[in-house]
Amino acid sequence: MNSTDSRASAYTTLSRDSVHEVEIKRSRFITYLFRVESEAQAREHIAALRKTHFDARHHCSAFILGPDRMIQRSNDDGEPSGTAGIPMLEALAKRDTGHGTDLSDVLAVCVRYFGGIKLGAGGLVRAYSDSVSQALEHSTLHVRQRLRIFTLPAPHALAARWENELRAAGYQLEPSVWEAAHAVLHIGIDDTEHDAGQLAAFTAALTSGAGRLQPFDTKWVDLP
Structure with a gap:
């Protein structure tokens, strides 16, 4: 929180x-x-x-x-x-x-x-x-977590690599949307400012500062 x-x-x-x-x-x-x-x-x-x-x-x-x-x-x-x-x-x-x-x-x-x-x-x-x-x-009990969803446009040629690196870093990814100009990655994080800051820093390094990370939505999900 x-x-x-x-x-x-x-x-x-x-x-x-x-x-x-x-x-x-x-x-x-x-x-x-x-x-x-x-x-x-x-x-x-x-x-x-x-x-x-x-x-x-x-x-x-x-x-x-x-x-x-x-x-x-x-x-x-x-x-x-x-x-x-x-x-x-x-x-x-x-x-x-x-x-x-x-x-x-x-x-x-x-x-x-x-x-x-x-x-x-x-x-x-x-x-x-x-x-x-x-x-x-x-x-049997489980946790429900509120996620903050961000979008990140990615060049078609880089989208798969960016997805893999985000997943490897522990981020939750929803299905990407493939548009004519680029793919749009949807990234979920815990709904805190700390996690949002960490994601911003990670994507800046991943995209060499070119990524346009944007807030998109919040949602509740059942954790495994």
């Missing part, structure tokens, strides 16, 4: 949707994790699970959206206030992703089939928090 931009330039999310079940004092807690990008998408998943598990007593949920995690919602769905949705949300928000970035664009829905034994407020908080934490333990 650069010093003049407080927006998150990377965050962690789910590689794929998953489900994990635990049993606590005869109650079944089935936790579904979904990768979502909007509140509408999150609520569609919750509504679908209400139909799938129509006979369950509770369908508690929590979700976090956006690179800066500006949208956070939770729902106790009939459990005593504060004993389900908030503990689930905290389990998502406080998750150590192992990547040094926060977890976001994720929905957790915990379907509970009551087993006949009351857990009490403290027991419910632990049960819902642990259910989400365990589901995350069994999930």
Whole structure:
């Protein structure tokens, strides 16, 4: 993240949707994790699970959206206030992703089939928090990175060599556009001023000062 931009330039999310079940004092807690990008998408998943598990007593949920995690919602769905949705949300928000970035664009829905034994407020908080934490333990995560895209016109005869040298230096290249007068290289870097400065210096050396590096776009990509 650069010093003049407080927006998150990377965050962690789910590689794929998953489900994990635990049993606590005869109650079944089935936790579904979904990768979502909007509140509408999150609520569609919750509504679908209400139909799938129509006979369950509770369908508690929590979700976090956006690179800066500006949208956070939770729902106790009939459990005593504060004993389900908030503990689930905290389990998502406080998750150590192992990547040094926060977890976001994720929905957790915990379907509970009551087993006949009351857990009490403290027991419910632990049960819902642990259910989400365990589901995350069994999930695969990856990082999403905001890239700044630059264009670099290249003479046809030099385009392939410039591409190879940029790749060898660790830069991400999108498909080049071959125009009549020249090829246009599209180069992706981490969206920071430091990385932009390094790219400018590298391309200046690569092109002997003749390259016209221009800002083009920003985009989010899933890192391998």
